[in-house]
Amino acid sequence: MAKFSGWRSALAGEGEGVQLRWPDRTTLHEPELAIVIGRTCVGVNEARALSYVAGYTGGLDMTMKEEREFFCFCKSFDTYGVLGPCLVTTDEVPDPSKLVYRFLVNGQLRGERTFSDLTGNPARSW
Numbered sequence: 001m002a003k004f005s006g007w008r009s010a011l012a013g014e015g016e017g018v019q020l021r022w023p024d025r026t027t028l029h030e031p032e033l034a035i036v037i038g039r040t041c042v043g044v045n046e047a048r049a050l051s052y053v054a055g056y057t058g059g060l061d062m063t064m065k066e067e068r069e070f071f072c073f074c075k076s077f078d079t080y081g082v083l084g085p086c087l088v089t090t091d092e093v094p095d096p097s098k099l100v101y102r103f104l105v106n107g108q109l110r111g112e113r114t115f116s117d118l119t120g121n122p123a124r125s126w
Helices: 046-052
Strands: 011-013 027-037 053-064 081-083 100-105 108-114
Touching (some): 027 100
Parallel strands (some): 011 081
Antiparallel strands (some): 100 108
């Protein structure tokens, strides 16, 4: 789980699709748990972190591999930060690390894991 570091124009809804800017270059894709913060928070410790969360949604983090030395740039193309399709509120998800995702590319399964398998946990990731 990582903080989104691209430009706001990179955000897209689930139904918009991804527009590859340079199809001849390698574009990496990684499923993420997107955490939607519900109120202002500064200096929050891990024990209280999840109390600031309004909900969760799926995220697709796209990165153009050849531009990794310009980390923010390589994630900032329009549609490279897909979110959705829905927001699940915290009362529906007592433990976000137990959420499971299935990741498909053009209908082919590319991965299936729980978020607890990833490095870190939702409360520690920010």
